[in-house]
Amino acid sequence: MDSTDNGHFSMNGGDGPLSYVKNSSYQRGALEAAKAIIEEEIAAKLEISTNSFCVADFGCSTGSNSFPAMHAIVEAVKRKYESSSLKTPEFFVCFNDLVSNDFNTLLSSLPPDRSYKAAAVVGDFHGRLLLLSSVHFAYSSWALHWLTEVPKAAEGLKSVWHGGEERQEAYDAYLGQFERDMESFLKCRAVEMVEGGIMALLIPSLPAYWDPKKEYTVGSLADLLRSSLLDMAEKGRLSKTKTEIFNIPYNAPIPEELRPILQKSNSFSIERMETLKSETLLNVEGQVAFFRAVHQNMLTYEFGAETIEETFDLLKKKLEASPVYADPSNDRTLVVVAILKRNNV
Ligand SMILES: C[S@@+](CC[C@H](N)C(=O)[O-])C[C@H]1O[C@@H](n2cnc3c(N)ncnc32)[C@H](O)[C@@H]1O
Incomplete structure (x- = not known):
């Protein structure tokens, strides 16, 4: 990405199923700061009288980041009830x-000392998953950037790392798909949440501008992965045609793009929105491990398991060749924390 980029790392093409979406440790970075924001908002804004309080985590993965988040939310809600005349x-x-x-x-790894009953709810969060007016607090972290599909308008376009006139077209198509997916997510949650219910969304985001000579983002890392795939194609290890139009269904918006998308929902009011540095502090090994965890299933699906080792070796070499990636403090990736409240329209 160059300095004139508006910060997107929307990646177009390839319509693989959502099944290859994977968890990683990258999203742990800003969790503490986000937790503090959520706790403050619960203390200030939660006003629900109920005997049974339901929290839902949309896109929880295997729990390592979800458990601390659920613990923090439940404890903050308890404190709120204890400070009122209402029974916990x-x-x-x-x-x-x-x-x-x-x-x-x-x-099997649910915290044994948890103070909540737990259930797994399986399915795509762009559709209805829970009962009408049953959720009091909805949470989703580092999951909403995954799109339901590669946007139709970007299908068959060369991936954005080729630059050229297709770039803006692909960018717009990705943002449009993100907007449609957010809309269906919010529509379903509006039905499932009680009036006055609170929602906390942590969405990876990119700055509008950064200096690629001195800084990087999860977006520029993705660009290096794509350039590793192209190198694989040059070596004859992957199909050139397939690689050139290979695109990934995720999109991290710039923070300014997110607010109007959230504002479109009549069912929720935006109570607070903060942009945090992702603070991941990963070294090169960590970055490669993160990218491998997130993309391995997808690349296996697209190109075959036998290509994975070599692709990530190439990525590692590219990261090691650049002084920018050696220092994790150069990472400019952002996380937007949005606190919404289900209103009573
Ligand atoms: C990067 S992980 C984040 C996990 C966890 N929330 C965290 O903060 O570490 C993204 C998770 O979202 C899930 N996910 C992505 N799209 C989804 C969808 N449409 N419906 C339900 N889960 C989804 C993925 O399967 C994956 O487990």
Whole structure:
């Protein structure tokens, strides 16, 4: 990406199923700061009288990041009830992810000292998953950037690393798909949440501008992965045609693009929106491990398992060849924390 980029790393093409979406440790970075924001908002804004309080995590993966988040939310809600005249309710946490998720790991590693009942809710969060007016707090972290599909308008376009006039077209198509997916997510949650319910969304985001000579983002890392794939094609290890139009269904918006998308929903009001540095502090090994965890299933599906080792070796060499990636403080990836409230329209 060059300095004139508006920061997207939308990647177009390839219509593989959502089943290859994977978890990683990259999203742990800003969790503490996000937790503080969520706790403050619960203390200030939650006003629900109920005997049974339901929290749902949409895109929970195998739980390593979800458990601390659910603990923080439940404890903050308890404190809120304890500070009022209302009786503290019982808690129920619904852990949602796609059918391909490893729910065995999730359910067998539930914290033994948890103060909530737990259930797994399987399915795509762009559709209805839970009962009408049953959720009091909805949470989703590092999951909403995955799109339901590569946008039709970007299918067959060369991937954005080729530059050229197709670039803006692909960018717009990705943003449009992200907007449509957010809309269906919010529509379904509006039905499932009670009035006054709170939603916390942590969405990876990119700055509008950064200096690629001195800085990087998860987007420029993705560009290097794509350039590793192209090198593989040059070596004859992957099909050139397939590689050139290979695109990935995720999109991280710039923070300014997110607010109007969220504002479009009449069912929620935006209570607070903060942009945090992702603070991942990964070294080169960590970055390669993160990218491999996230993309391995997808690349195996597209190009075959035998190409994975070599592709990620190439990525590692590219990262090692650039002084920018050696210092994790050069990472400019952002996370937007959005706190929404289900209104009573
Ligand atoms: C990068 S992981 C994030 C996991 C966890 N929330 C965290 O903060 O570490 C993204 C998760 O979202 C899930 N996911 C992506 N799209 C989804 C969808 N449409 N419906 C349900 N889960 C989805 C993936 O399967 C994956 O487990």
